[in-house]
Amino acid sequence: MLPFFCQRCLSEVFGDCPFGLFSMKIVSVLICLMLLSAPSKGDALENIELYIAGYGMATQPLSQGLSFRGKNISDERIHGDPGFGVKIGIFPSFFHGYLGLELESFGQNNSLNFPVEENSTVTGKGKSGLITYSSMVNLIFRYPGRNARPYVGIGGGLSNGILHHTDIPGRLDNNTEMASVPGYQFFGGIQMVIAGNWFVFGEYKYSAANYHWNQFALNFRSEYFLAGIGYLF
Incomplete structure (x- = not known):
């Protein structure tokens, strides 16, 4: 049962x-x-692969809907700065290295710019910084080659969106404000073992989260292009 x-x-x-x-x-x-x-015997789990990795990433944020005071806003612009992240992966031996789990945290800073309208007339410009920081649990399927290890995965977890340096006409609260919401991601990449237990990797990732703050909401989507280095234990 x-x-x-x-x-x-x-x-x-x-x-x-x-x-x-x-x-x-x-x-x-x-x-x-x-x-x-998982097998009931503990010795079956002795032979597992564990790795830790860090990476930098280029970001291309997208907007799937921005609203202010309940009204949808068009012509918004989102710019993403480079970001950073870390991963810890575990591949149990009883899946022969094909299926594993990964814990991941990553984040970057973004900037938002958009027109503020009143009665279909543009009355000002709004802007804000937006720090996005996510912690995900990933399920990974890979080919466990000796040197080249292509992989794909899906993940879900908690995504935080932190507004800062906000200047939006008509919005009373311009202080730093955080929204914590569910997030999800899809990704694929390849690891290349280069020397001993060291490896490098490249990855493409698509991530999504819908943030809601005071009078302000954003359906945030972003593409990420990762490059990093890791160590196999």
């Missing part, structure tokens, strides 16, 4: 839910199945 938390994941994943939460529930279900399929 499935443990209670796994039963709950399985029952919820087929229910009505926003797409942003759907991928997170899929990840939860697959993690449950991985745990349940």
